[in-house]
Amino acid sequence: MRPGHETAVWQAASLLLDYPDARWAGRLPLLRRVVGALPSSSGESLGRFLAHLDVTPLTDLAADYVATFDHRRRCCPYLTYYAYGDTRKRGMALLRFKHAYRAAGVVLDDGELPDHLAVVLEFAATVDPRAGRRLLVEHRAGLEVLRLALTEDGSAWAAVLDAVSATLPALDGEGRDAVLRLAAAGPPGEEVGLAPYGAFLPDPRLREAQP
Template identity: 35%
Template sequence: MTEEKATMLLIVSRILDYPNADFHAGRSSLIASIKESVADLALRKEMVKRIIPLYKMKTRDLQELYVETFDHQEKTSLYLTAHELGDSRKRGLALIELQNLILDTGFVPVGKELIDYIPRLLELLAVASESDALSRLEKRLAFAIHRIVNHLPHSNSYRNVLELLSKDVFAAPLEDEMEQLAFEREEADLDPLPYPMLYQ
């Protein structure tokens, strides 16, 4: 994986974390990281252009947008196996298998989220050595990111950030892959969810 793609994964993984009180304080270091690691000027400008609108929002407004975007709808959830399996009982086994994969890489996720939390998996792809298992994980994430983007309005600033991955990092999922993953899913009992899930 190129340094530019790794940087994009790390930047987006940080943006997709719940925007706590320290979110805006990280703006300068994030922009500096883009300028240092992304050689392509057009891509660098595109990244900054898509990210800055989130930093221009007040913390409370941004938190409300985050919850509205990711916590109320299963189709835009930030949990990988929710996109792959829905409410299926297979999710438990899938989480164990994913945890074993992560342990094998030596990566130690930070935070209290479930092991399939997409921001942490993006970070894993950015820092871990390439392998067949991680290549498969990359395809799974491509499917989830594609699904999230397709279920967000164009006006949503988080969609604009996620499109960086669907355009410049992940290959578009093949139609048969999309159909197979959709076939294995089981719909949630309630959509939207009956309560917001906050990550602090």
């Protein structure tokens, strides 16, 4: 996949993983044109999701989004959750994301966690593709656990994860073992160490860092 196609997939996936409201729906005509120009490895997956949108009312999509990503822990869109749960180690992993963003000259809006998949994809697509890809690859196992959970649940959003996965290296033996461990054991359950990051908010936005 050419670099331009890769970043187009990430940008499209970032927008499609945002909460489906009226503003979200207004982006769909442009997204359809972008997806139509993508190679089949990712374009077909995103096309399946767009086809689902053609026959699903926006209110139903919004309810499904909340039920999927907000109410099912196995479908958590926050990448560090899979390896660290709500532990002190996760707090350090979140700082790595924040440092990567600031090094590229951007910071998150207040109250947003930096490891939300839509945030990471937006960063990779529009700010620093190399650093963004590195973050995605570092959390490849968590991405795969999320993709498999969505697939097993029959979620339409599984197609979006399929498209993202197609832009990343295939899992090797060690990576597959990590996926099996995460899927079997689940994340650690110690609920400490996240106070500085606030609540989970599903509407990612990046902005330029202030001096």
